[in-house]
Each structure stands twice: as structure tokens, then as C-alpha cells.
Amino acid sequence: MSDPAQLLRDWIATYHTPTTSVAHLLCDRHDPHTTATTQIGPTLEPTTLTYGQLHQKSTTLAAGLHHLGIRPGDRIATLIPKGIDLTITALATWRLGATLVPLLTSLAPSAIHQRLTDSGTTLVIAQDDYRTKLDPGPHQTTPPTWHTATTGTHPLRDGDHTLHTLTTSDHTPPPTPPTTGDTTLALVYVSNLIGPPRGARVPVRALAAMHAYHHYGLGVTDDDTYWNTADPGTAYGLYHGLISPLLAGHTSLALQAGFFDPELTLDVLGMYQVTNFASDPTTYRTIRAATKTLPPEIIVQRLASAGEPLAPDVIDWATDLFGIPIRDHYGQTELGWCAGIPNNPELPQADAPLPPGAIGPALPGWNIHVLDPIDDQPAPLGVYGRIAIDHTTSPLDWFEGYHGYDDTLDIRRTPDHTHHLTGDTGIMDRQGNLHFSTRDDGAIITRSYRIGPTEVETILTSHPAVDECGVYAIPDPIAGHLVGARVVLAPDHTGGPHLADELRDWVSTHLAPHAAPHTIDFVDELPRTASGKMRRARLP
Structure with a gap:
């Protein structure tokens, strides 16, 4: 070992x-x-x-x-x-x-x-x-x-x-x-x-x-x-x-x-005798919706998921169907994957039971803290705070910034540069397991694609019928979340199903099909603060 x-x-x-x-x-x-x-x-x-x-x-x-x-x-x-x-x-x-x-x-x-x-x-x-x-x-x-x-x-x-x-x-x-x-x-x-x-x-x-x-x-x-x-x-x-x-x-x-087809996925798992399978929550949720029993030729021995937290009922379903649990892992583009129950039996955490909602401990090479949002000190166990990587004791922490952004490290690190801030929130329990709460950056994760709301808003407002709009996430049992939009129309334009379809096609054509709003509501105004800033949390 x-x-x-x-x-x-x-x-x-x-x-x-x-x-x-x-x-x-x-x-x-x-x-x-x-x-x-x-x-x-x-x-x-x-x-x-x-x-x-x-x-x-x-x-x-x-x-x-x-x-x-x-x-x-x-x-x-x-x-x-x-x-x-x-x-x-x-x-x-x-x-x-x-x-x-x-x-x-x-x-x-x-x-x-x-x-x-x-x-x-x-x-x-x-x-x-x-x-x-x-x-x-x-x-x-x-x-x-x-x-x-x-x-x-x-x-x-x-x-x-x-x-x-x-x-x-x-x-x-x-x-x-x-x-x-x-x-x-x-x-x-x-x-x-x-x-x-x-x-x-x-x-x-x-x-x-x-x-x-x-x-x-x-x-x-x-x-x-x-x-x-x-x-x-x-x-x-x-x-x-x-x-x-x-x-x-x-x-x-x-x-x-x-294209994604749950039956085709099962065919590949069986025909090619896949033993180690890594995918995203949408794939597992879709397989669950389409599958009652597992073909006997499937012999997968390890399952992993990344992209967004898996609901406990999906993990329970996989354990019943495959005979093994899905190991849900936490990470980001800027980190790689750094927390969760490992799939390697060499580590003692591999067989550790998890409390409901927990992702798991930091993986080897990482040290994860949850920081108080005010003073950047480690928050008490069980208290919500900002998920951060202890840069000084995480030898695998590699992020060095975004292309074209000279001040990236100042934004992503605490003032003393000891912690790499992920932009996510969560808690750390007494067993050292990370519990993910929300993404501070407001990104929408749909079918495991990460979408910035303002990117969709920019595309929508480029359509001549749209004066302004706000984009938000809608929970969905298969996709995780879908994209929703509140749209204020420009003068002399009238909302309706035809225009909603036209706006979906507009986003699909100018950005990507997975970013097209599932739901479009035409409204007279967007929720705003007294200073005029859009209240994104009120959009749903």
C-alpha cells in the first residue's frame, strides 16, 4: 500500500x-x-x-x-x-x-x-x-x-x-x-x-x-x-x-x-464491461428515470459523480441498482476535484459512512476550510460560511488566475493570501465532511453545463423585442436546474407563446441550446432595490 x-x-x-x-x-x-x-x-x-x-x-x-x-x-x-x-x-x-x-x-x-x-x-x-x-x-x-x-x-x-x-x-x-x-x-x-x-x-x-x-x-x-x-x-x-x-x-x-440516451449508456456499460464509471448528476437521474432493473452483463464496480451535488435519493437508488454507492465529489474548473469519499480502498475514508447531504472529506493533497464571511477565520463546525482551500497546506492547489485578469489572485484569495476562495458556501461537520450549500457566483448548472445568467441576459437583450430581462434557475428533477427568464418587452411588442419560442431559438442560435430558457414570462418590470439594482433573488 x-x-x-x-x-x-x-x-x-x-x-x-x-x-x-x-x-x-x-x-x-x-x-x-x-x-x-x-x-x-x-x-x-x-x-x-x-x-x-x-x-x-x-x-x-x-x-x-x-x-x-x-x-x-x-x-x-x-x-x-x-x-x-x-x-x-x-x-x-x-x-x-x-x-x-x-x-x-x-x-x-x-x-x-x-x-x-x-x-x-x-x-x-x-x-x-x-x-x-x-x-x-x-x-x-x-x-x-x-x-x-x-x-x-x-x-x-x-x-x-x-x-x-x-x-x-x-x-x-x-x-x-x-x-x-x-x-x-x-x-x-x-x-x-x-x-x-x-x-x-x-x-x-x-x-x-x-x-x-x-x-x-x-x-x-x-x-x-x-x-x-x-x-x-x-x-x-x-x-x-x-x-x-x-x-x-x-x-x-x-x-x-x-446525443444522450440512457439505454445506449447501459449498452456501453455492458458491452465494454466498464468497471469504473464517472459521469454527472443528470446522467444518473436520467438513467434512474428510464431503468428499473440492471442488465446482468453490467459489472461496474466504482461510480463517481461531479458537477453539482447529488440528492441522497439518487445515491440510494444507485446503491440499490448497482450494489455500490455513487461517490459524489466537489470541485471546480479552477481547482479540479478536491473533496468527497474516495473510490480507492487504500484510503480509510473509502468505506466511511456519510451523514445525509454530506459530500465527504478533503481528498489527499487538499485542506478545505469553511470561513466566516466577516473575518476570514475558520467558522465553527456546523456553521455556514465560505468554502476555501488552505493554500499553504494544500500542495495540489494550482490555480493562478484567469486569462487577461491581472487582479485575479487578489479576488480569489483572502487578504493574507493564505486561502483560495472558491466562491461557494457550505458547512464543515464534526467528522470533517464538507456539505455544499450554494454557489456565490449565481451560476446556473443545467444538465451539468455551467451557465452565467448575465451571458443569457446579454443575448436576450440583443433581440429587438426585449427591453430588459432577468435570468434565474428553476429546480428540475432530471436536469438539476433549468433556465428561467423574466422579460420586459420593448415598446410596440406583445408577448405570447410565439415570441417566447422565438426568444428560445435566439438564445440557442447565439449562445448554445442548453442555455435557452425553458420558461419565459413577460412582465411589466423587474424586481429592483431602492437604488435600482435588480434583485436577482426575487426573480423566481
């Missing part, structure tokens, strides 16, 4: 050096005959990629990208679903010392354009199905400053390239540039309560936290068949659907279905 403290020190020493090679850590050091990714098609047919093939294909792609002018520090954005093409593209990006900017394929062109402009992206690589989202349109107020490549062979605009050409080129691979633990590995965009989404800078040293969660939080072993269903455009999907299995030299599954 390994000592967690020593293992953490080893990972930190390995992933935070002046000469770190990300491609070596994620690919080149592993057995070339081991399967890195098994891509599952819509009819459940497998396509495999070994670590040896990943080395060869990503090296060739890196040479092609270098020939196009990509250099260390450049940003490469991806509009590619989970699977082999994304894995190869990410490794090629990191071979060049460039930064990955993973984008949700469900985003609308205007939302994609905003992220590409903000990140200073040099090259966008898109699957054929999504390339048209990069075409010029009214959402582009400035000419694009990036080039485009696609994964397929469809006709391209002048100046575009295909991955097929780049991965069969005979260009000489450039030498792998050394990176440090502080080199930016990725920019992952996270919704913001006020203003546009911000790109969280993920440094190379964050790999230690990802490996630790993979080992202790998820408990993935060499013998597991591991499947994480999260979208690689999200933190959970990027960190633990793509990166952490590669760090550990494990095989992961990637289902390319284009």
Missing part, C-alpha cells in the same frame, strides 16, 4: 520541473502496445488508438502544425468531440509547447467567436460537422485573426488545412520545447456572473492534482475499463476524460453518439 503523502510528493516533483515534457508524461513513457483510447461509434463499433500510434500520429501532426507556424505559447482551439482526433490534436498541441483551448461543440458561432478572440487563438481545429460555425457572420465584429483546419476532407476555404494532410506530411518534427510547471497547458472557459466567460489558466503543474484525483478520487486501476462521459469542453471531461487516463497510462472509452 503506497503512502499518499509520498506519492503526492513524487507527482509534484515529476510534474513541476524546469524541463517538463507533457507529451512524454501523457504518451511517450507508456507501453506503446497499450490502448490509449477506444472510440465507440453510434452503432457501438470500436476504433482503438494505442500509445504507440498516438506517439506517431501526434508527432507527425506536431510537425505539420509547426510547418504552419505554430510555436510555443500559441493557442490552438478545438471544436472536436471526444475521441481519437481530439486525443491526437491535444498531444500534438502539447508537443509544441502550445496551449489547448477546448470548446464545447454545442456553442453557437457568436459564443465561439468570443472565446477565440479573448484567448488570442492562432489556429482552430474543427470536425467537419462544426466547421461552418467558424464562417464569417454578423456575430463577427472584427475580422478573425486565426486560421482553420478540419479533421475531414470536405472542401475548404483558401488557407484552410485538413488534419488528414497534416498527419501524413513528411515535415521534420521540431524538437520538443521544455516547459515548466507554470507553463499554461490549457485555457478552459468558465461562465461568469457578470460579463463574458473567463478563461481559467491551467498550468502544467496541475497535472499532479489530476493524477491524484484519478488515483484516489476515481480509484482507476490498471485492470479497470474506465469511462468518463463528460464533454471534453468542460473541466471534468478535459481533466479526467482525456488527461488523467493518459497520465496514468490507462485506457479510456470515448462514445461518439451526438
Whole structure:
């Protein structure tokens, strides 16, 4: 049995050096005959990629990208679903010392354009199905400053390239540039309560936290068949659907279905003999609504959930159906995952009973406090306060700020810089278990997607019929929450079902389908304080 403290020190020493090679850590050091990714098609047919093939294909792609002018520090954005093409593209990006900017394929062109402009992206690589989202349109107020490549062979605009050409080129691979633990590995965009989404800078040293969660939080072993269903455009999907299995030299599954189907999920669990399954609360709630009994071929041994707290009745259901509980874990894009009952039996907490509503203790490498909101001192046990990471005693704490925000650390740390503030509230019980309460930033979590209310409000008010609006969360038994909107109409416009449908389409087209309001109410005015500020808490 390994000592967690020593293992953490080893990972930190390995992933935070002046000469770190990300491609070596994620690919080149592993057995070339081991399967890195098994891509599952819509009819459940497998396509495999070994670590040896990943080395060869990503090296060739890196040479092609270098020939196009990509250099260390450049940003490469991806509009590619989970699977082999994304894995190869990410490794090629990191071979060049460039930064990955993973984008949700469900985003609308205007939302994609905003992220590409903000990140200073040099090259966008898109699957054929999504390339048209990069075409010029009214959402582009400035000419694009990036080039485009696609994964397929469809006709391209002048100046575009295909991955097929780049991965069969005979260009000489450039030498792998050394990176440090502080080199930016990725920019992952996270919704913001006020203003546009911000790109969280993920440094190379964050790999230690990802490996630790993979080992202790998820408990993935060499013998597991591991499947994480999260979208690689999200933190959970990027960190633990793509990166952490590669760090550990494990095989992961990637289902390319284009939609979620609980029956299809069960088919994959059974056909591929998945033993370690990580997903989001919406997936578990949807499976519960559609499933009465479990097919005998399903042999899953570990379940994990992240994104929002799981209701106790969902955990009880999973325990009855699968014979094992779902381990609910707490984390953020800016942290990774840092609290919850571990799935690794090496830790004594793995079998510890949890009181109702508790998430669990801090995972190895983290020290979590709940602070009094007035004086930033630890709040009494059982008393609500601000969830914070003790930065001085949490060796895995890696967050260093948002792209383009110089004062980020002053906002996210206490005045003495001893604590990393999460923006969430909760309590710590006497057994050291964290209980999550609310997100201070007002984000709406729907179907495990994080949505900033003001981002939806900005889109809605750009419609000529809308004078002003307020967006809020509506509890939902499947999605967790849905988006609701109160809309004050501009003069000479009349509300009704037709206009409500038009506004939903407007948000879906200009932001993303998952951000479209489920409920739209037309009102004469929004609730406001005496000073005129919108009272968001009164919107529901």
C-alpha cells in the first residue's frame, strides 16, 4: 500500500520541473502496445488508438502544425468531440509547447467567436460537422485573426488545412520545447456572473492534482475499463476524460453518439464491461428515470459523480441498482476535484459512512476550510460560511488566475493570501465532511453545463423585442436546474407563446441550446432595490 503523502510528493516533483515534457508524461513513457483510447461509434463499433500510434500520429501532426507556424505559447482551439482526433490534436498541441483551448461543440458561432478572440487563438481545429460555425457572420465584429483546419476532407476555404494532410506530411518534427510547471497547458472557459466567460489558466503543474484525483478520487486501476462521459469542453471531461487516463497510462472509452440516451449508456456499460464509471448528476437521474432493473452483463464496480451535488435519493437508488454507492465529489474548473469519499480502498475514508447531504472529506493533497464571511477565520463546525482551500497546506492547489485578469489572485484569495476562495458556501461537520450549500457566483448548472445568467441576459437583450430581462434557475428533477427568464418587452411588442419560442431559438442560435430558457414570462418590470439594482433573488 503506497503512502499518499509520498506519492503526492513524487507527482509534484515529476510534474513541476524546469524541463517538463507533457507529451512524454501523457504518451511517450507508456507501453506503446497499450490502448490509449477506444472510440465507440453510434452503432457501438470500436476504433482503438494505442500509445504507440498516438506517439506517431501526434508527432507527425506536431510537425505539420509547426510547418504552419505554430510555436510555443500559441493557442490552438478545438471544436472536436471526444475521441481519437481530439486525443491526437491535444498531444500534438502539447508537443509544441502550445496551449489547448477546448470548446464545447454545442456553442453557437457568436459564443465561439468570443472565446477565440479573448484567448488570442492562432489556429482552430474543427470536425467537419462544426466547421461552418467558424464562417464569417454578423456575430463577427472584427475580422478573425486565426486560421482553420478540419479533421475531414470536405472542401475548404483558401488557407484552410485538413488534419488528414497534416498527419501524413513528411515535415521534420521540431524538437520538443521544455516547459515548466507554470507553463499554461490549457485555457478552459468558465461562465461568469457578470460579463463574458473567463478563461481559467491551467498550468502544467496541475497535472499532479489530476493524477491524484484519478488515483484516489476515481480509484482507476490498471485492470479497470474506465469511462468518463463528460464533454471534453468542460473541466471534468478535459481533466479526467482525456488527461488523467493518459497520465496514468490507462485506457479510456470515448462514445461518439451526438446525443444522450440512457439505454445506449447501459449498452456501453455492458458491452465494454466498464468497471469504473464517472459521469454527472443528470446522467444518473436520467438513467434512474428510464431503468428499473440492471442488465446482468453490467459489472461496474466504482461510480463517481461531479458537477453539482447529488440528492441522497439518487445515491440510494444507485446503491440499490448497482450494489455500490455513487461517490459524489466537489470541485471546480479552477481547482479540479478536491473533496468527497474516495473510490480507492487504500484510503480509510473509502468505506466511511456519510451523514445525509454530506459530500465527504478533503481528498489527499487538499485542506478545505469553511470561513466566516466577516473575518476570514475558520467558522465553527456546523456553521455556514465560505468554502476555501488552505493554500499553504494544500500542495495540489494550482490555480493562478484567469486569462487577461491581472487582479485575479487578489479576488480569489483572502487578504493574507493564505486561502483560495472558491466562491461557494457550505458547512464543515464534526467528522470533517464538507456539505455544499450554494454557489456565490449565481451560476446556473443545467444538465451539468455551467451557465452565467448575465451571458443569457446579454443575448436576450440583443433581440429587438426585449427591453430588459432577468435570468434565474428553476429546480428540475432530471436536469438539476433549468433556465428561467423574466422579460420586459420593448415598446410596440406583445408577448405570447410565439415570441417566447422565438426568444428560445435566439438564445440557442447565439449562445448554445442548453442555455435557452425553458420558461419565459413577460412582465411589466423587474424586481429592483431602492437604488435600482435588480434583485436577482426575487426573480423566481
